[in-house]
Amino acid sequence: MTNPTKLRWGILGAARVNERLLPAIVEAPNAELVAIASRRPGAAAETLAKYASQQQGVQCYDDLDRLLDHADIQAVYLPWPTRNTPSGRCAPSAAASTCWWKSPWR
Helix, strand or coil: CCCCCCEEEEEECCCCCHHHHHHHHHHCCCEEEEEEECCCCCHHHHHHHHHCCCCCCCEEECCHHHHHCCCCCCEEEECCCHHHCCCCCCCCCCCCCEEEECCCCC
């Protein structure tokens, strides 16, 4: 069940930044982790288990498009440089109205 007062997040990628990102989303009173996806089979589930194992109901995908098409996601975090963004999918999609990514210049 989704909470209308929380921003519902999806994360594309199982990068090491999730060590800090997942706990921050989980602990934020105005955020809800909905899904995580990775192109590497099993990596999304491993990342969730490692950094936010207490979370229930979080979807794990081995297909980035499945996360982007998830109807309950409002914002997507991309933990990679923009040059690696899936072609044409960073624009707001049917699922997410916002895309965020880690700046390659920081």
